Amino acid sequence: MSIYDMTINQLQQQLNDKNISSYELTKKYLARIEEIDPVIHAYITVTPEAALEAAKASDERRARGELIGDLDGIPMALKDIFCTDGILTTCASKILANFVPPYNATCWQRLADVGAVLLGKCNLDEFAMGSSTENSAYFATRNPFDIERTPGGSSGGSAAAVAADLAAYTLGTDTGGSVRQPAHYCGVVGIKPTYGLISRFGIIPYASSLDQAGVFAKNVYDCATVLEAVSGHDEKDSTSTPYPIGDYRGACQRDVKGMKIGMPKEFFEEGIDPRTIEIVKKAAEKFAAAGAEVIEVSLPHTKYALPAYYVLACAEASSNLARYDGVRYGVRVDKPTLEEIFCATRSAGFGEEVKRRILLGTYALSSGYYDAYYNKTLQVRTLIKEDYDKVFASGIDCLLTPVTPGPAFKLGEMLDDPLTMYMTDVCTVPINIAGLASMVVPFADIEGLPVGVQLIGAPFSEEKLFTAASAVEVPRRLPPDILKQAVEKGVER
Amino acid sequence: MTEFQTVIGLEFHAELKTKTKIFCSCPTTFAGEPNTHVCPVCLGLPGVLPVLNKRAVELAMKAGLALNCQISPFSKFDRKNYFYPDLPKAYQVTQYPLPICKSGYITVPDADGNEKNIRINRIHLEEDAGKLVHSGESITTSNYSLPDYNRAAVPLIEIVSEPDMASAEEAKAFGDKLKLILEYAGVSDVKMEQGSLRCDVNISLMPKGSDKLGTKVEIKNLNSFRAMHRAIQFEEDRQRRMIERGEKIVQETRTWDEGSGQTLSMRSKENDHDYRYFPEPDLVPTVITPEWIEAVRSELPELPDKREKRLKEECGLSYYDCAQIVATPALAFFFDEVAKIFDDKKTIANWLIGDVSRLINVAEKEYEQIPIAADDLAYLLEQAKSGAINNNSAKAVLEEMFASGKKPAEIISERGFAQISDSSALEEAVKAVIEANAKAAEDFRAGKQQAMGFLMGQVMKATKGQANPNLVKELLAKMLK
Numbered sequence: 001m002s003i004y005d006m007t008i009n010q011l012q013q014q015l016n017d018k019n020i021s022s023y024e025l026t027k028k029y030l031a032r033i034e035e036i037d038p039v040i041h042a043y044i045t046v047t048p049e050a051a052l053e054a055a056k057a058s059d060e061r062r063a064r065g066e067l068i069g070d071l072d073g074i075p076m077a078l079k080d081i082f083c084t085d086g087i088l089t090t091c092a093s094k095i096l097a098n099f100v101p102p103y104n105a106t107c108w109q110r111l112a113d114v115g116a117v118l119l120g121k122c123n124l125d126e127f128a129m130g131s132s133t134e135n136s137a138y139f140a141t142r143n144p145f146d147i148e149r150t151p152g153g154s155s156g157g158s159a160a161a162v163a164a165d166l167a168a169y170t171l172g173t174d175t176g177g178s179v180r181q182p183a184h185y186c187g188v189v190g191i192k193p194t195y196g197l198i199s200r201f202g203i204i205p206y207a208s209s210l211d212q213a214g215v216f217a218k219n220v221y222d223c224a225t226v227l228e229a230v231s232g233h234d235e236k237d238s239t240s241t242p243y244p245i246g247d248y249r250g251a252c253q254r255d256v257k258g259m260k261i262g263m264p265k266e267f268f269e270e271g272i273d274p275r276t277i278e279i280v281k282k283a284a285e286k287f288a289a290a291g292a293e294v295i296e297v298s299l300p301h302t303k304y305a306l307p308a309y310y311v312l313a314c315a316e317a318s319s320n321l322a323r324y325d326g327v328r329y330g331v332r333v334d335k336p337t338l339e340e341i342f343c344a345t346r347s348a349g350f351g352e353e354v355k356r357r358i359l360l361g362t363y364a365l366s367s368g369y370y371d372a373y374y375n376k377t378l379q380v381r382t383l384i385k386e387d388y389d390k391v392f393a394s395g396i397d398c399l400l401t402p403v404t405p406g407p408a409f410k411l412g413e414m415l416d417d418p419l420t421m422y423m424t425d426v427c428t429v430p431i432n433i434a435g436l437a438s439m440v441v442p443f444a445d446i447e448g449l450p451v452g453v454q455l456i457g458a459p460f461s462e463e464k465l466f467t468a469a470s471a472v473e474v475p476r477r478l479p480p481d482i483l484k485q486a487v488e489k490g491v492e493r
Numbered sequence: 494m495t496e497f498q499t500v501i502g503l504e505f506h507a508e509l510k511t512k513t514k515i516f517c518s519c520p521t522t523f524a525g526e527p528n529t530h531v532c533p534v535c536l537g538l539p540g541v542l543p544v545l546n547k548r549a550v551e552l553a554m555k556a557g558l559a560l561n562c563q564i565s566p567f568s569k570f571d572r573k574n575y576f577y578p579d580l581p582k583a584y585q586v587t588q589y590p591l592p593i594c595k596s597g598y599i600t601v602p603d604a605d606g607n608e609k610n611i612r613i614n615r616i617h618l619e620e621d622a623g624k625l626v627h628s629g630e631s632i633t634t635s636n637y638s639l640p641d642y643n644r645a646a647v648p649l650i651e652i653v654s655e656p657d658m659a660s661a662e663e664a665k666a667f668g669d670k671l672k673l674i675l676e677y678a679g680v681s682d683v684k685m686e687q688g689s690l691r692c693d694v695n696i697s698l699m700p701k702g703s704d705k706l707g708t709k710v711e712i713k714n715l716n717s718f719r720a721m722h723r724a725i726q727f728e729e730d731r732q733r734r735m736i737e738r739g740e741k742i743v744q745e746t747r748t749w750d751e752g753s754g755q756t757l758s759m760r761s762k763e764n765d766h767d768y769r770y771f772p773e774p775d776l777v778p779t780v781i782t783p784e785w786i787e788a789v790r791s792e793l794p795e796l797p798d799k800r801e802k803r804l805k806e807e808c809g810l811s812y813y814d815c816a817q818i819v820a821t822p823a824l825a826f827f828f829d830e831v832a833k834i835f836d837d838k839k840t841i842a843n844w845l846i847g848d849v850s851r852l853i854n855v856a857e858k859e860y861e862q863i864p865i866a867a868d869d870l871a872y873l874l875e876q877a878k879s880g881a882i883n884n885n886s887a888k889a890v891l892e893e894m895f896a897s898g899k900k901p902a903e904i905i906s907e908r909g910f911a912q913i914s915d916s917s918a919l920e921e922a923v924k925a926v927i928e929a930n931a932k933a934a935e936d937f938r939a940g941k942q943q944a945m946g947f948l949m950g951q952v953m954k955a956t957k958g959q960a961n962p963n964l965v966k967e968l969l970a971k972m973l974k
Contacts, residue, residue: 083540096539103533105540200775204539209774237542238777316774319574322583323537327640338632342576365574365769374771 003028004165005478008074008222011168015062015073022062022073026055026117029075033119033166039486041141042151042161044080045088046120051075054117061115070225072115077167079158080121081128082108082213083202087118091204092126092136095324095331095349105202106237107171107213107230114229119167122157126351127321128178128206130154131424132414135353140411143185144479145449147491149408152182155216159186162216163479169217169226175206176309177404177428179214180440180454184403187442187450187477189223189469190216194459195435196241197227199234205320207313210432218476220441220469224248227462243460251463256471257291259464262396266302267427273406276451279444280402283453283472287400290471297396299387304380305430306422311364311377312433317354318361324349356418385434392458398468399456402427403440407449431456439465441473450477496701497736499729500709501664501694502656505671506649507681508621508689509552515620515648516543516586523687527626527641535646537581542775545570549648550593550779552680553618554789556650557594559678559796560613560671564786568593570618570773575766578640579623587619587651589770593779599674600798601666604659611667612655621647650680656695656706661725668692668718673797677822685717692721697742698732707732708742712756714749724749728756800825808838817846823860824850830867835874844874848888852895865894873901880961881905919952919960923968926951937973945969 003011003020014020020028030048037043058073067073083089083101090096104112112118125135133141133156141156143149144164151160155172159182162170172179174192183190191214198213205211213230217223231245263284268277284294326332326345333344350358364373391399404424414421431438437457442450453472457465485491514521517534534541557564571589597613623645629635652671658664672683672690683690692715697707712728715721732742746765747756795803797819804815818825824845831841849870853860873894877887882905890904897904926948927934937944945966952965 089539091539099539101533101538101540103538103541200540201542202540205775207774236544238544239542239775315771319572319584319769319771322574322576323539323581325576325578325583327578328536328581329538338578338638362769365771367767367769370769370771 002165004032005218005476007219008070008168008217008225011074012070022055022058022075022117023052025073026051026075026119029119029167036164036482037166039142039147039482039491040144040160040164040166041139042122042157042164042166043077043120044090044092044123044136044138044157047087047118050087051117051119054112054115058115058117067115069114069229071111071229073117074115074168075117075119076111077119077122077158077161077170078105078108079124079155079170079172081124081173081204082121082171083204084108084118084121087121089121089204090138091128092124092133092138093324093349093351093354094137095345096204097137097331099330101202103202106199106234108202110230111171111226122155122161122170122172124157124172124178125154126354127204127317128154128173128175128211129317129353129357131177131181131421132409132411133157134411134415135351137351142411142491143408143449144482145187146408147482147485148489149410149449150185152185152408154178154182155214156182156186158216159183159188159190162186162188162218164482169215169222171226171230172214172216173203173206174212174214174428174432175210175313176432177425179216180428180438180452181404181424183216183440184442184452184454185408185450187445187452187479188216188218189220189439189441189473190214191223191227191439191462191465192431192437193227193231193462194241194437195432196239197231197245197437197460197462199232199237199240201234201236205316207316208320209316210309210313212432220466220473221249221252223439223469224252224466241460246460246463248462248466251466252470254467254470255291256287256467259287259292259397259468260395261287261292261294261468262297262391262399263294264297264299264302264391264399264401266299267401271405271423271426272402273446275446276402276404276406279446279451280400280453283443284400286472287468292468292471294400295396297391297394297399299384299391299430301380301383301387302430305384305433306426308377308380308384308433309425309429310360310422311373312381314357314361315364315374316361318358318365321350321354321358353418381433384430388430388434388436388456388458392461397457397464398461401454401456403452403454404428407446407451427454435459437462437465439469441469442477443472443474445477448480497698497729497733498701498703499659499725500656500697500699500706501658501660501725502696502709503654503658503664503667504693504695505652505668506621506691507556507652507675507683509549509648509650510679510681511546511548511552511648513546513548514646515546515549515618516646519646521647523689525643527639527643530643531645535581536642537583543586543773545776545779546648549618550781551789551792552648553593553616553650554781554786555678555793556652556675556680557597557616558786558790558793559674559680560594560597560599560616560652562594562597562613562616564781565591565593565595566781567591567778568618568781569778570776571770572773573768573770575768577622578638579625579642579645581623581642581645585620585622586773586776588617592617593781599667599670601663601670603663609657609663611657611663614653614655616650616652619649619651621645621649656697656709661722661729664694664725665718665722668721670797672718673820673822677794677796679792679794691715692718694721694725694728696725696728696732698729698736707736708744710742710744710756711746712749713746713759716751720749720751723754724756727754731756794826804838804842808832808842810839810842814842814846818842821860823863827860827863827867831871831874834868834871837874837878840874840878841870844870844891848891852892856895864898865891869894869901876901876905880963883958883962885958919956919964919968922952922955922960923965923972926955927969927972934973937969
C-alpha cells in the first residue's frame with residue numbers, strides 16, 4: 001500500500017512505528033506536489049519551508065511523547081479562501097493577489113494547534129463563485145480521474161488535492177454545493193456540516209448566511225476525525241453554535257439498522273442523468289440490506305431553491321465584496337480621482353463571474369426591487385426550510401439524493417453557459433438555504449468517472465450522517481496514473 | 494400675507510461611552526496617533542466577523558430608558574451599503590426596520606414657558622466611520638487624503654425626533670435637554686467639539702394652521718447648538734423668502750457654513766445614495782429580556798426633571814439654584830454626596846454655586862475633577878455651621894483645600910482658625926475693649942445700637958477674628974448692662 005493512500009490512522013501508525021517521520025512524509029507529499037501538480041493545478045501556493053518546519057516540530061513532540069492528537073504531523077491543505085497568518089491568501093482573485101492576512105481563520109488555527117502540517121493553499125473559483133474552478137483568476141484545476149474534466153467547484157483544488165494524493169485531507173467551503181459537488185466529481189468524501197458548526201472567522205465571505213466550511217478526506221472516518229478538530233463554538237463568530245459538538249468517530253461505528261432513510265422524489269425528476277438515479281437507488285438498496293428503512297418523501301418547494309440561492313447569495317456577495325476598493329489592502333489601480341480608483345480597481349481586480357454576481361445582487365437589493373426579489377426570497381427560504389423540518393419531524397433520520405445531475409463535465413464545456421453551470425447545483429443549494437447538514441460519499445462510477453451520493457440531515461445531526469455514510473461507503477478508488485494521462489492527452493506540465 | 498409655521502425634526506448621533514469599539518476590543522479613546530486603535534475587525538479585513546459589544550447594547554438601552562422610550566425585546570442589525578474610503582467594509586452596520594428603542598419623548602419649555610413634549614421616533618445602534626485627513630480643503634480639491642480608522646466602529650446611537658419643534662429656541666431647548674439627559678445617564682461624553690455628539694436638522698415651512706407638511710431640507714455640519722440655532726433661523730428665512738417669491742423648495746441636503754453664516758446646497762434627493770439596506774448576516778438578533786431592562790434601569794441615576802423638582806421641593810432651593818446645580822451633572826452628584834453627611838442643603842447649594850464653582854473656574858478644571866472630597870466639604874460646612882470656625886475662615890480653608898489637597902481639620906489647626914467659643918477666654922478681651930473704648934461703651938449704654946457693631950469689630954480685631962461673634966455679642970451686652 002502506498003503511503004499516499006493511507007488513512008490518517010494508518011499514517012499515525014507508520015509514524016508511531018518510526019517507519020517514517022512527519023518530516024519525511026511531508027517531503028514525500030511536497031515531492032509529489034512538485035511532480036503531479038503541474039498537471040492537476042490543485043495548489044495556488046505551496047509552502048514547503050513552513051510545512052517542513054511544522055513537521056519537524058511534530059516529530060520532536062512525538063519523540064518527547066507529547067503528541068497532541070491524531071492530526072499531529074499529518075500533511076494537509078486549505079482552500080485559498082481561509083486566511084493564513086503570514087501566508088498569501090488570494091481567494092483566487094487578482095484583487096487579493098498580494099494579500100497576506102495578519103490572522104488565522106479559526107478552523108485553521110484549531111488544526112495548527114493540534115499539529116497539522118500545512119502544505120499550501122488550494123485553487124478555487126474566484127471568491128468561491130463557480131462550479132468548476134475555471135473562474136479562478138490564475139488557472140483551472142484538472143480532475144485527477146480525467147484531466148480533461150473539471151474537478152468541480154468552487155473547492156475544486158481541495159477536492160483534487162485529496163483525490164490525487166497531494167494532501168492527506170483538505171478543508172473547503174460550501175455556499176451552495178462547493179464541497180459536495182467537487183467531492184462527488186473527484187471521488188472523495190466531503191462534508192458540509194450544519195451552518196454554525198464550524199466558525200466562519202477568517203474565511204473570506206461569499207454569502208455569509210450560506211457559507212460553511214467543510215472537510216475533504218479519503219474516507220468517512222478521516223472526515224469525522226478532522227470535523228471533530230475544527231468544529232464548535234468560536235467567540236469570534238456570533239453565528240457559530242453554542243452547543244457541544246458530537247462524537248463523529250463514534251458515530252461511524254454505529255449500526256444503520258432501524259434508521260429511516262428518506263428519498264425526496266423532487267430530487268429524482270427531469271434533468272437528472274438516469275444513470276445517476278440508478279446509482280442512488282443502488283445506495284438505497286444497500287441501506288435497506290443493512291437494515292435501514294427507505295421511505296419516499298416529498299419536499300415540494302425544492303424547485304424554488306436554485307433561484308432563491310442566486311438572489312440571496314448574490315445580494316450578500318454584492319455587499320461582502322464591496323470592501324475590495326483598493327484603499328486599504330489588495331491591488332489598487334491608481335487614478336486621479338477617488339471614484340475612478342474605485343471603478344478601475346474593481347474592474348481590473350474582479351473576474352467576469354464575480355462581476356456578474358455583484359451586479360445581480362446589487363440589482364436585487366436596489367430600492368424598488370428589494371421587496372420583489374430579496375424579501376420574497378426570504379419568504380421562499382422559510383418555505384424550503386419548513387419542507388425539511390416537516391420531513392425530519394416525521395421521523396426521517398437522513399435523506400438520500402443525487403449530488404449533481406451527472407458526473408464531472410469537460411473543462412470549457414459550460415464556460416459560455418453560466419445558467420447550465422448553475423443547474424449543476426440544483427441538488428446541493430437547498431441544503432445551504434435551509435441550513436442543514438450534508439455529506440457526499442463516493443459510491444460508484446459512470447464510464448470511469450466517480451459518482452457519489454448525498455446524505456442530508458437535520459441541523460446538527462452530523463452523527464447520524466456519519467453512521468449512514470459509513471454504512472454506504474465503498475473502498476476508495478484511485479484515479480488513473482496522472483502523468484500517463486498527461487502524456488496520452490497531450491497536456492503539458 | 495401668509496404666516497408660516499416652522500416644522501423641525503432633529504437627528505442626533507452620540508458616541509457611546511464604552512471602553513471598546515462596538516464589534517472588537519480596540520479602545521474608543523479620543524485622538525491618539527492615526528490608525529493605532531485598529532485591528533483586522535475594525536479595518537474590515539477579509540474574513541473577519543463582528544462580535545457585538547454587550548455594553549454598547551446596555552448604553553443604548555440606558556439612553557432609551559432615560560428618554561422615555563420602549564426597549565424592543567427583539568432588534569437586529571442591517572447593512573447600509575455605500576462606498577467611501579472612511580468606511581472600511583463599504584457598509585455601515587446599523588439598524589433599519591427593527592431599532593433597539595422606539596417612541597420616547599423629552600419635555601421642554603415652549604414659547605409661552607409651558608411644558609411641551611417633543612416625541613422621539615427611535616434610537617438605533619450603529620458603528621461610526623473613520624476620518625479622512627485631506628491634504629487640501631476637501632476630498633475633491635486635495636492631492637491626497639489619508640484615512641484614519643481610530644474612530645471606525647466606535648459605537649453610536651442615532652436618536653431621531655419627530656418633527657415636533659416649531660422654532661430654533663425649541664430645537665435648542667431639545668438639544669440642551671437631550672445632551673443633559675445623556676450626560677446624566679452616563680451614556681455619552683456629549684462633547685460636540687470632539688464630535689461625540691453630532692446633530693442634523695430637518696426643517697420645512699407650512700402655512701400656519703395647515704396640517705400638510707412642506708418640503709423638508711436637511712442641514713448637516715452643525716458643530717454646536719449655537720450653530721444649529723443660527724442655521725435654523727437662516728433656513729426659516731431662506732425658505733420663507735422662496736415661498737413668498739413663489740419658488741419651489743427643493744428636497745435636498747444642505748451644509749452649514751459657519752464662516753458665511755449660511756446653509757449651502759450639498760446634494761439633492763435625486764443624487765441621494767441607494768443604501769440597499771439588508772439584514773446583517775454576520776450578527777444574530779439582539780434579544781432583550783424584561784430582567785435585563787430592569788437591571789439596566791437600576792443603573793440610571795436621578796434624571797434632570799425629577800432632580801430639579803426634588804431640589805426645589807425637598808431642599809427648598811430657588812429656581813435659580815436648582816437650575817445651576819442640575820445643569821452640571823458632576824456638581825449635582827457632588828451635591829448629593831455632601832448632602833448625605835451634611836443636612837443643610839441650602840448651605841451646600843450656596844457653597845457649590847459660589848466658592849466651589851469659583852475655585853474650579855480659577856483652577857481651570859472641569860466639574861468632573863472637583864479636587865476635594867465630598868466628606869471634607871461636609872466637615873468644613875459643619876465646622877462653620879456649629880461656629881467652630883467663622884465663615885471667612887471657612888472660605889480660606891476651602892481655598893487651601895483646593896490648593897494643597899490637605900484635609901480641612903489639618904488646615905484649621907495649622908492656621909489657628911478655630912473660633913474662641915469659650916466665654917471665660919473671651920471675657921478678658923471683651924473687658925479690655927470696653928475699657929479702651931469708654932466713649933463707645935457710653936454711647937451704647939445711652940441706647941446707640943450702632944456702638945455695638947464698633948465694639949464687636951474691636952473684639953474681633955483683638956482676637957484676630959477667631960472670636961465666636963455670637964458669644965462676643967452676648968458678653969458685650971451682659972457687661973454693658
